[in-house]
Amino acid sequence: MSTYPNISALTALLTEKSRAAILAALMDGKFHTASELAYMASIKPQTASFHLAKLEENNLVICEKNGRFRYFRLANDEVANTLEIFMSISPPPEVRSLTQSSQLKRLENARTCYDHLAGRVGVNITNLMQEAGYIERNNNKFIVTAKGELFFRDLGVDLVGLSKKRRSFSHACLDWSERTHHIGGALGNGLFERYIELGWIETKANSREIIITPRGKSGFKDFFGLKI
Amino acid sequence: MSTYPNISALTALLTEKSRAAILAALMDGKFHTASELAYMASIKPQTASFHLAKLEENNLVICEKNGRFRYFRLANDEVANTLEIFMSISPPPEVRSLTQSSQLKRLENARTCYDHLAGRVGVNITNLMQEAGYIERNNNKFIVTAKGELFFRDLGVDLVGLSKKRRSFSHACLDWSERTHHIGGALGNGLFERYIELGWIETKANSREIIITPRGKSGFKDFFGLKI
DNA sequence: AATATAATACGATATTCATCGAAGTATGGA
DNA sequence: TCCATACTTCGATGAATATCGTATTATATT
Numbered sequence: 001m002s003t004y005p006n007i008s009a010l011t012a013l014l015t016e017k018s019r020a021a022i023l024a025a026l027m028d029g030k031f032h033t034a035s036e037l038a039y040m041a042s043i044k045p046q047t048a049s050f051h052l053a054k055l056e057e058n059n060l061v062i063c064e065k066n067g068r069f070r071y072f073r074l075a076n077d078e079v080a081n082t083l084e085i086f087m088s089i090s091p092p093p094e095v096r097s098l099t100q101s102s103q104l105k106r107l108e109n110a111r112t113c114y115d116h117l118a119g120r121v122g123v124n125i126t127n128l129m130q131e132a133g134y135i136e137r138n139n140n141k142f143i144v145t146a147k148g149e150l151f152f153r154d155l156g157v158d159l160v161g162l163s164k165k166r167r168s169f170s171h172a173c174l175d176w177s178e179r180t181h182h183i184g185g186a187l188g189n190g191l192f193e194r195y196i197e198l199g200w201i202e203t204k205a206n207s208r209e210i211i212i213t214p215r216g217k218s219g220f221k222d223f224f225g226l227k228i
Numbered sequence: 229m230s231t232y233p234n235i236s237a238l239t240a241l242l243t244e245k246s247r248a249a250i251l252a253a254l255m256d257g258k259f260h261t262a263s264e265l266a267y268m269a270s271i272k273p274q275t276a277s278f279h280l281a282k283l284e285e286n287n288l289v290i291c292e293k294n295g296r297f298r299y300f301r302l303a304n305d306e307v308a309n310t311l312e313i314f315m316s317i318s319p320p321p322e323v324r325s326l327t328q329s330s331q332l333k334r335l336e337n338a339r340t341c342y343d344h345l346a347g348r349v350g351v352n353i354t355n356l357m358q359e360a361g362y363i364e365r366n367n368n369k370f371i372v373t374a375k376g377e378l379f380f381r382d383l384g385v386d387l388v389g390l391s392k393k394r395r396s397f398s399h400a401c402l403d404w405s406e407r408t409h410h411i412g413g414a415l416g417n418g419l420f421e422r423y424i425e426l427g428w429i430e431t432k433a434n435s436r437e438i439i440i441t442p443r444g445k446s447g448f449k450d451f452f453g454l455k456i
Numbered sequence: 457a458a459t460a461t462a463a464t465a466c467g468a469t470a471t472t473c474a475t476c477g478a479a480g481t482a483t484g485g486a
Numbered sequence: 487t488c489c490a491t492a493c494t495t496c497g498a499t500g501a502a503t504a505t506c507g508t509a510t511t512a513t514a515t516t
Contacts, residue, residue, distance in 0.1 A: 003321055008245055010318050015240045045492080092233055093233055274505080277465090278504080281464085297463085
């Protein structure tokens with residue numbers, strides 16, 4: 001009947017509490033087993049299996065089998081990006097406990113968004129690179145300037161290699177806590193991996209939280225002028 | 229339990245087919261009576277009344293009473309903007325008939341997005357104004373340049389008046405058919421009203437479709453360099 | 457005052473669907 | 487070969503909720 005896009009198809013999948021919890025858990029960009037996801041969503045394995053089948057059917061997650069384990073991950077960065085958009089236009093989380101509140105603060109400071117850096121640090125770095133003229137915003141994308149090419153070479157990020165990947169080179173990814181954009185896509189991932197390689201950041205198991213190491217603090221300050 | 233934004237609160241309202249249809253109908257930015265909306269969503273008036281109460285409760289629509297009629301409208305342009313985002317990341321409409329397909333083509337060409345111009349024409353004008361240096365993109369907003377101020381004066385758009393309105397001056401609004409941005413906010417609305425005033429465009433009753441008049445074709449060409 | 461129209465309120469019904477227990481399949485290890 | 491583990495399938499249950507018939511309220515028209 002309608003001549004408008006079918007909103008319901010997507011929202012129906014996300015409305016369900018358990019499925020939303022599973023997807024939120026997968027937003028760390030890593031693979032997780034079905035049991036792990038069941039535990040994180042506080043449901044029995046059968047129920048998680050039921051939901052994961054639905055999510056796979058609708059191309060929101062993909063699955064790799066390994067022995068008797070099944071490892072699930074978000075299907076691609078477009079899915080991750082879409083989920084971030086939903087989060088950014090949803091009411092903020094209700095904080096009930098002190099540990100929850102301090103965890104939220106750490107997430108707001110620095111976290112993974114699928115496979116790149118998000119939160120205050122991710123957004124600030126993005127802004128500082130724009131101000132320094134290393135990258136330029138063009139609609140939903142970021143473009144690396146001539147000046148930027150030198151910068152990324154100094155940092156040790158291989159732009160040529162990144163541009164060959166089959167995914168979008170660099171898109172402006174909406175940040176739910178900062179309500180503005182950070183760098184996503186291949187470039188976002190390339191930077192993220194390089195930070196880890198340099199020992200500037202560390203990831204935590206079963207969490208999207210990112211820890212900035214002492215070496216990272218001076219690195220981010222020297223290269224981007226970032227004060228933490 | 230979760231430290232992430234509560235996605236469900238909004239999506240639950242949109243998942244329901246009838247409510248989605250009501251909101252889609254309201255995306256023309258106009259007031260509609262409860263009966264009208266019931267008819268457009270193919271449900272009985274009681275059911276529409278039930279849904280409209282829920283939508284009003286959740287601040288997605290507002291209602292003005294006039295005699296025995298109750299006129300409903302989207303609450304504000306933030307709601308419209310959010311709906312447009314949902315549309316842009318949802319599967320495209322299924323086309324089953326010839327009339328539906330031609331209606332879709334007309335909508336893709338030019339339509340209202342709440343109270344401003346969207347579709348191919350809306351997006352093209354936005355891009356041409358950027359290329360001409362009349363406006364500049366800054367994160368989610370558009371800024372009018374010094375050159376742009378002269379341009380808008382020539383066009384007959386009162387920027388000072390628009391900037392006094394209580395709504396955001398000009399935000400980049402996601403276009404579901406073009407998958408990029410057009411001008412929203414007070415500036416988007418100001419341009420839209422001016423186009424009508426100049427006789428460049430015409431709206432249709434009970435449709436988001438916009439008709440470009442012959443006078444509009446030459447006007448858009450002279451002022452923006454737009455070829456239709 | 458009588459009647460028609462717009463809309464809401466309430467109650468009954470039906471449908472959808474998440475959940476979990478029980479049972480079954482697949483894999484790994486002892 | 488036997489058992490433990492990871493996961494799925496199936497069926498029953500229960501909860502949520504959209505829908506509409508009927509009735510009621512409010513307003514307009516004659």
